[in-house]
Amino acid sequence: MKKTHIIGLIIIAIAVAILVSTGTEASTYVDFSVAENMAKTGDKDQVHVVGKLKKDATGNIQDLVYNPTLDANHLEFMLIDNNGREQKVVYNAPKPQDMGRAEQMVIIGNMDGNVFKCEKILLKCPSKYQDGKVEFKEAKPEKQS
Known part of the structure; x- marks a missing residue:
């Protein structure tokens, strides 16, 4: 076999390995009802749920x-979630910095x-x-020594 054929086969094998490894990690977008049904049937796959934080009239979480x-x-x-179902979520990591400002969030996990x-x-x-306007933060002048 020629060296180019061997290199070509190696590249193809690497590409197939990458496709297989990323395909097993993929999860789907669902609502809380579907996530709950999956858990009841023993499906432990992770899912994505899109939703909004529960806030009061003043915008506090x-x-x-x-x-x-x-x-x-x-x-x-x-x-x-997008269907209006409220669900308690537990996240065992530090609170994201701008969580209160988020319009929407995607959580990844399972019931x-x-x-x-x-x-x-x-x-x-x-x-x-x-509104087509760009927000700029005003730069503070540097103190000169």
Whole structure:
């Protein structure tokens, strides 16, 4: 066999291995009802759920449990999926920095009893570009010595 054939076969084998490995990690977008049904049937695959935080009229997050002095790696909150179902979510990692500003969020995990165990949170924060205007932060002048 020629060296070019061997190199070509190696490249094809690597490409197939990458496709197979990424295909097994893929999860789907569902609502809390589907995630609950999957858990009841024994399906432990992770899913993506899109939703909004439960907030009051002033924009404060309701039912948020986070005490970093007690346990910085434990966060509980209520999320409302796109079908309007409220669900308690438990995230065993530090609270995301701009969580309160998020318009929507995607949580990745699975149902565990009456709680959605979240492994990862993706936030969709308000756009910096609103009404065609770009927001700029004013630079502070540097102090000269």
